[in-house]
Amino acid sequence: MLTAVAGYINFWLIAILLLVGVYGIIATENLLKKLMALNVISVAIILFYLNLGQKAGSTVPILLPGAEVGVVNAYANPLPHTLMLTAIVVGVATTGVGLAMLYKIYHRYGSLEEPDVLKEMRQ
Amino acid sequence: MIVDFFLTNRPLWAVLISLVAAGLILLSDRRPNLRETITMLAAVGKFVIVLTMLPDVLAGQVVESAPLKLAPGISLHLRADALGLLFALLSSGLWVVTSVYSIGYMRSMKYGHETGYYASFAVCLSAAVGIALAANLLTFFVFYEILTIATYPLVVHARTPEAVSGGRKYLVYTLTAGQLLLIAVVWAQVVAPGAEFRPGGFLAGRITPPALDIMFILFILGLGVKAAIMPLHDWLPTAMVAPTPVSALLHAVAVVKAGAFGFLRITGYVFGPELLKETNLGSLLAWIAALTIIVASLRALAEDNLKRRLAYSTVGQLSYVVLGAALITPMSLVGGMFHIVAHAFMKITLFFCAGAIYVTTHKENVSEMDGIGRQMPLTMGAFTLGSLGIVGMPFVVGFVSKWNLGLGALQAGHPIFVAVLVASALLSTGYFFPIVYKAYFGQTRETYSRHEAKPSLLYPLVLTALVSLVLGIMPNFGLSFYQLAKMAAKSIIASGMVLAGGGQ
Amino acid sequence: MKKVALILLLLLAGLFIYTSFDLPPTNDLNSPPAAHVSPRYIEMAHEETGAVNMVTAVLADYRGYDTLGETTVIFTAGISCLLILEARRKQKRNKRGGR
Amino acid sequence: MRERYGTTILDTAIRLLVPFYLLYAVYVLVHGHYSPGGGFQAGVTLAASILLVNMVQGDEVTWGVNKQTAVILASIGTFIYAGIGILALFWGGNFLDYGVLPLGEIEPKVRALGTLGIETGVTLGVMGTFIVIFNLLTGREE
Amino acid sequence: MTAHLPALIVISPLAIALLLPVLVRLSAELVRVVAITSALISFTSSIGALKYALAKGNWHYFFGGWPAPWGIEYVIDPLAGGMAVLVSFFSLLVIIYAGPYLVNKPAREKGYFYTLYLLLTAGLLGIVVTGDVFNLYVFLEISSLAAYALIASGGHRATVAAFRYLLIGTAAASFYLLGIGYLYAITGSLNMADLSELLPPLMDSRAVVIAVALIVIGLGIKMALFPLHGWLPDAYSYAPAPVIGFIAAVMAKVSAYALYRVLYFVLKATGPVSLALDVMGWMAAAGILFGSIMAILQRDFWRMLAYSSVAQMCYIALGISLANTMGLFGALLHILNHAVTKGCLFLVAGSVNWQTGVREIHRFVKMSRRMPLTMGAFIIAALSMIGLPPTAGFFSKWYLVLGAIQSGAWAFVIVLALSSLLTAVYFFRIIEHAYFKEPLKGKDGQRHATEPAKEGWELYPTMLVPILILGIGILALGILSEQVITHLLQFALPWRAF
Incomplete structure (x- = not known):
């Protein structure tokens, strides 16, 4: 039983992390917190991919000095790592743009609470 | 080579010439003489093009233009058969007359923004001829909707709040109908790919009653608005705020006629006599038409405004055409088709008269018209001639179509509709006689001197009145309208016989 | 609103857990991601691209186009911030000039 | 004008640390082929060291990399990447096919050199962008 | 260059966008001309690629020369080609339209605008043609x-x-x-x-x-x-x-x-x-x-x-x-x-x-x-x-x-x-x-x-x-x-x- 669960528990934790992020976007009214929740989502997805790249008993995907080339199971899958490097960078870039917008919003409206901002904006 | 190209594609040119004219009119903004010249040239050109097709069609041929594909399996296809040419000849011929009248009328009224008016008018005529010559349902629908839109600027031409709200009402009715018609047309296309009009119908054997009934009702609703069938007629009297030539166009030449014409196409060329008889859908439509005839005539009695009274008269008269289409016997078809022509000449005369009176004396209510006949x-x-025709007096054109309709009702085994026709004749006497009586014998304090409308208003109405007299005596005179109607009716019934024979 | 969202998300969590059993378990040596496509990177990367670090080989060579996109995303973010915040500076200056 | 953080401790620490930061950044860039690392990490480290100096020693100490120069750096850096890709087109390869570049080496080595080239571009691009974003967000005028 | 049309569709706006922040230092008018040119290149490339796809079937373009599941490929089929033509056509049209709209903006802002505009174009085109x-x-x-x-x-x-x-x-x-x-x-x-x-x-x-x-x-x-x-x-x-x-x-x-x-x-x-x-x-x-x-x-x-x-x-x-x-x-x-x-x-x-x-x-x-x-x-x-x-x-x-x-x-x-x-x-x-x-x-x-x-x-x-x-x-x-x-x-x- 435990071994059966062990292979999947990572996915469950990741799913919970993801939903925490989604809940954060829905439930908080502070725009900055929403942006942070967005980052939680992106972290969950990164973990999901990295989890897919794991293999039992494998090491980092860097060829060991003197090792025989081509022992597939000796190294972790490099593809998810590559993809997630990209995803991390995308997340950072989005956060940067989001912060820039928040900066401007805060200067104009003096608040980052969504209801306040919307109320002011619709006038 | 070039001549051949021109000759084979005549239906297309007939449609295009006024579209091109509309473009030119828009370009010649603020040059009244130029745009009116273009209008006249296009009108005459269109009429001549349509006229050249007449000998071919009378000889039993069909003039077809090269199809322009609109969608896989269905194309923009124009074909001049007897029924189509009848309507095309009528509308393009009357456009010439209406153009002359428009120029006179619009110059007198001084609206100040006529460019759009003439352009829309030209587009309307393109659409009307396109409807007439459409060879399949998609083409029919395309031009039907173009007509809807092109008429809208004409209805709101006066730009008064009443005109704008009248236009709104017009749009609500016609666009809704357009959507219902679209569903019906697409459905027919799904059932019978191509949906090419065929004398005697193409739906037989492809669709069974419950669906068939719904489809037919969709067609009735879709076409019924333009044809002003009774519960759907309400936009027509409201649209009377438009300038008189527009009313003439609406009633006599294009718009409502397109609806009535559509009924002939649907019953004769889509469903076919057999299918309608089997399912009793024909009688349903006939009863709707009969009801419309009676109720509209009663409504007309109560109207004081001359143009609105004429409008209700139109509502009633159009249902004659629908009745002819619904009874779908040889005589009723001839009657219905010929009534398109007959009503056109009579009603255009009446509207021209109403316009001429309005321009000359600024009177538009029946109660003000005492003694106008002496003026x-x-x-x-x-x-008087026009109203006699509407009543159904022998030797005026209306009589020919009504006689045929009556015979058709007997042929169909529904003598009750003859009674409807008679009742309607009495009622129309009821709403026209007071006008004529007042005009000649009404007492008025005004001193009246003889003072006719100006020539560009007067000549067209005299001409159309004379034509309705001549056609009443010799229905085949000139453009062989009666012959065309007979040919079309024969083709519908004959192919029905063949189909029935093949079925046994 | 929040409560509805919470219930919805709990349901979703159930769905995620339910479907997770069709995913390859963690550390599975024969999972599709381990068995398809990626073996070539591990076996051939050094030979084909001269990189000992397979991640670099995939990042900069096999899937170098993704990385170009990624760099462009960063660049886009930079220009975006400039467009968003520079305009603000200008507005502020105008306002000050107006007074 | 913002208040300077400069205290003796901070100044000294920066003087000692920043050279190592820079060296480390270059190492991460060049050694990306053999160990974890590469253009992004190097770029971020470079940007961090410049921003650190900038924060501690005041707005005027930017080593010439102010916001406007940083934009140009970012744009040139990223263009180096795309440019190397386009260069490959002229020698008959597909876009980003470094193997065809005429560098007089066997293919894996040429590819490795190409990779180094683009990583350099990425480093510059990331560095420039991060400096821009940071400067904008901290509200520093040039 | 015709062998690289699928790549050019995206690369042209992308690479040129990267240069615009530099070019804007020279002249704002130059930026506009260059941006329009790159949109034009993209448009003509997508038409060329679409023609090829219609005449000879799907066009696979492998980035870096790596075959498909390992590397990234662009696939121009008639659908992708048609969409690319649509997107690049609009890009070209609207970038021309944008000229007068920006006329009162400072030069730098114009530069950023065109940069982001081209990046947007490149991004959309990239979505369309990628496999x-x-x-x-x-x-x-x-x-x-x-x-x-x-x-x-x-x-x-x-x-x-x-x-x-x-x-x-x-x-x-x-x-x-x-x-x-x-x-x-x-x-x-x-x-x-x-x-x-x-x-x-x-x-x-x-x-x-x-x-x-x-x-x-x-x-x-x-x-x-x-x-x-x-x-x-x-x-x-x-x-x-x-x-x-x-x-x-x-x-x-x-x-x-x-x-x-x-x-x-x-x-x-x-x-x-x-x-x-x-x-x-x-x-x-x-x-x-x-x-x-x-x-x-x-x-x-x-x-x-x-x-x-x-x-x-x-x-x-x-x-x-x-x-x-x-x-x-x-x-x-x-x-x-x-x-x-x-x-x-x-x-x-x-x-x-x-x-x-x-x-x-x-x-x-x-x-x-x-x-x-x-x-x-x-x-x-x-x-x-x-x-x-x-x-x-x-x-x-x-x-x-x-x-x-x-x-x-x-x-x-x-x-x-x-x-x-x-x-x-x-x-x-x-x-x-x-x-x-x-x-x-x-x-x-x-x-x-x-x-x-x-x-x-x-x-x-x-x-x-x-x-x-x-x-x-x-x-x-x-x-x-x-x-x-x-x-x-x-x-x-x-x-x-x-």
């Missing part, structure tokens, strides 16, 4:  | 980031709208990423063609259910599919005109295209996809009515167009959900038609606002006198939105109704008919104001529109010509819709059409 004898003479 | 699901994500993010910033450049309201768009858009992209993560987990591949071969035996896996749900939600948000459209009205109504002319015309369509590509070409519309399509169909039907009714309630012309976009995107979704040949024709044709029509409408809205400062519908009185050609194009576009022949909009509706009747979905038929009427209500309201209402003298606000224009009668030619091209294009597309279908769209279906 404008020619105009009122034409008016 | 790799992860590469699609990367370019989705490039285009989204550029779009957020361009929208935010419209002022402080636009910034709020853009930030909300950023939140929901990034969440959407994350869902999409997780969705393809699930597909990757069970197949080990990211290449679309490879996936489509590996997936069929796995279609009853529960992971596919989640993957489909995530991808539909993710791309559904991006294409503003009801009820995931929340970001759209604000973003569309506050963004600057040239930006919105481009975004409204193609951006949501590109997401719709991506959804269509993944559901039909990668997942083959089997298994859980059919359920997703059913749900999507009903959502779309609800969205059509919702969008139309909301549009009627708006008093601001831009906002009205935005809600109209919500409704019209649902037409596309409806067509996709029908899953028969005619429905898909309708959807694809509507992607094309609505792009041209809505592009035209937003350019008109932007021009009217730019020339006269008018946004509200009741101030359109007598606009036909001031801008007759622009309003002429507007009328054609409005008729097309309503779906009246012979404009383009009619024919896409024709196929949608045809497809709905073929699959017996009478509810959808009724919705389509009803929506035309609702659309007519809000467009004829403007036509009434612009053409047939006499100005009420002395009332504030209405006098403004009747004042003689300071800068003359019509627009600058560079703004007017794109509008007129689109106006004529609507009519041309209508009359030539059969050509479009037989020569292009029938090859863009997942199965043989005829």
Whole structure:
């Protein structure tokens, strides 16, 4: 039983992390917190991919000095790592743009609470 | 080579010439003489093009233009058969007359923004001829909707709040109908790919009653608005705020006629006599038409505004055409088709008269018209002739179609509709007689001198009145309208026989 | 609103857990991601691209186009911030000039 | 004008640390082929060291990399990447096919050199962008 | 260079965009010329690639020379090629249009604008031509980031709208990423063609259910599919005109295209996809009515167009959900038609606002006198939105109704008919104001529109010509819709059409 669960528990934790992020976007009214929740989502997805790249008993995907080339199971899958490097960078870039917008919003409206901002904006 | 290209594609040119004219008119903004010249040239050109097709069609041939594909399996296809040419000849011929009248009328009224008016008018005529010559349902629908839109600027031409709200009402009715018609057309296309009009119908054997009934009702609703069938007629009297030539166009030449014409196409060329008889859908439509005839005539009695009274008269008269289409016997079809022509000439005369009276004396209510016949004898003479025709007096054109319709009702085994026709004749006497009586014998304090409308208003109405007299005596005179109607009716019934024979 | 969202998300969590059993378990040596496509990177990367670090080989060579996109995303973010915040500076200056 | 953080401790620490930061950044860039690392990490480290100096020693100490120069750096850096890709087109390869570049080596080595080239571009691009974003967000005028 | 056309489609705007911040130091005019040139290169390349794809079949282009499942490939099939032509055409048109709009902006801002504009173009084109699901994500993010910033450049309201768009858009992209993560987990591949071969035996896996749900939600948000459209009205109504002319015309369509590509070409519309399509169909039907009714309630012309976009995107979704040949024709044709029509409408809205400062519908009185050609194009576009022949909009509706009747979905038929009427209500309201209402003298606000224009009668030619091209294009597309279908769209279906 435990071994059966062990292979999947990572996915469950990741799913919970993801939903925490989604809940954060829905439930908080502070725009900055929403942006942070967005980052939680992106972290969950990164973990999901990295989890897919794991293999039992494998090491980092860097060829060991003197090792025989081509022992597939000796190294972790490099593809998810590559993809997630990209995803991390995308997340950072989005956060940067989001912060820039928040900066401007805060200067104009003096608040980052969504209801306040919307109320002011619709006038 | 070039001549051949021109000759084979005549239906296309007939449609295109006024579209091109519309473009030119828009470009010649603020040059009234130029745009009116273009209008006249296009009108005459269109009429001539349509006229050249007449000998071919009378000889039993069909003039077809090269199809322009609109969608896989279905194309923009124009074909001049007898029924189509009848309507095309009528509308393009009357456009010439209406153009002359428009120029006179619009110059007198000084609206100040006529460019759009003439352009829309030209587009309307393109659409009307396109409807007439459409060879399949998609083409029919395309031009039907173009007509809807092109008429809208004409209805709101006066730009008064009443005009704008009248236009709104017009749009609500016609666009809704357009959507219902679209569903019906697409459905027919799904059932019978291509949906090419065929004398005797193409739906037989492809669709079974419950669906068939719904489809037919969709067609009735879709076409019924333009044809002003009774619960759907309400936009027509409201649209009377438009300038008189527009009313003439609406009633006599294009718009409502397109609806009535559509009924002939649907019953004769889509469903076919057999299918309608089997399912009793024909009688359903006939009863709707009969009801419309009676109720509209009663409504007309109560109207004081001359143009609105004429409008209700139109509602009633159009249902004659629908009745002919619904009864779908040889005589009723001839009657219905010929009534398109007959009503066109009579009603255009009446509207021209109403317009001429309005321009000359600024009177638009029946109650103000005492003694007007002594002031404008020619105009009122034409008016009298037109109203006699509507009543169904022998030797005026209306009689021919009504006689045929009556015979058709007997052929179909529904003598009750003859009674409807008679009742309607009495009622129309009821709403026209007071006008004529007042015009000639009404007491008025005004001093009246003989003062006719100006020539560009007067000549067209005299001409159309004379034509309705001549056609009443010789229905085949000139353009062989009666012959065309007979040919079309024969083709519908004959192919029905063949189909029935093949079935046994 | 929040409560509805919470219930919805709990349901979703159930769905995620339910479907997770069709995913390859963690550390599975024969999972599709381990068995398809990626073996070539591990076996051939050094030979084909001269990189000992397979992640670099995939990042900069096999899937170098993704990385170009990624760099462009960063660049886009930079220009975006400039467009968003520079305009603000200008507005502020105008306002000050107006007074 | 913002208040300077400069205290003796901070100044000294920066003087000692920043050279190592820079060296480390270059190492991460060049050694990306053999160990974890590469253009992004190097770029971020470079940007961090410049921003650190900038924060501690005041707005005027930017080593010439102010916001406007940083934009140009970012744009040139990223263009180096795309440019190397386009260069490959002229020698008959597909876009980003470094193997065809005429560098007089066997293919894996040429590819490795190409990779180094683009990583350099990425480093510059990331560095420039991060400096821009940071400067904008901290509200520093040039 | 002709061997590299698929790459050039994207590389040209992308690489040149990278240079623009440098070039702007030299001259702002140079930036404009270079940007237009790169859009032109992109446009001609996509036409070339499309021609090749139609003549010789799918064109696979391998980046870095690495074969497909290992490297990234671009696949130009007629669908991708056609979309690329559409997107790059709009990019070119609107970048020309943007010239006068930016004329008073400082040089640097112009440079940033053009940079982001080209990046947006490159991102959208990258989504269209890519054959790799992860590469699609990367370019989705490039285009989204550029779009957020361009929208935010419209002022402080636009910034709020853009930030909300950023939140929901990034969440959407994350869902999409997780969705393809699930597909990757069970197949080990990211290449679309490879996936489509590996997936069929796995279609009853529960992971596919989640993957489909995530991808539909993710791309559904991006294409503003009801009820995931929340970001759209604000973003569309506050963004600057040239930006919105481009975004409204193609951006949501590109997401719709991506959804269509993944559901039909990668997942083959089997298994859980059919359920997703059913749900999507009903959502779309609800969205059509919702969008139309909301549009009627708006008093601001831009906002009205935005809600109209919500409704019209649902037409596309409806067509996709029908899953028969005619429905898909309708959807694809509507992607094309609505792009041209809505592009035209937003350019008109932007021009009217730019020339006269008018946004509200009741101030359109007598606009036909001031801008007759622009309003002429507007009328054609409005008729097309309503779906009246012979404009383009009619024919896409024709196929949608045809497809709905073929699959017996009478509810959808009724919705389509009803929506035309609702659309007519809000467009004829403007036509009434612009053409047939006499100005009420002395009332504030209405006098403004009747004042003689300071800068003359019509627009600058560079703004007017794109509008007129689109106006004529609507009519041309209508009359030539059969050509479009037989020569292009029938090859863009997942199965043989005829």
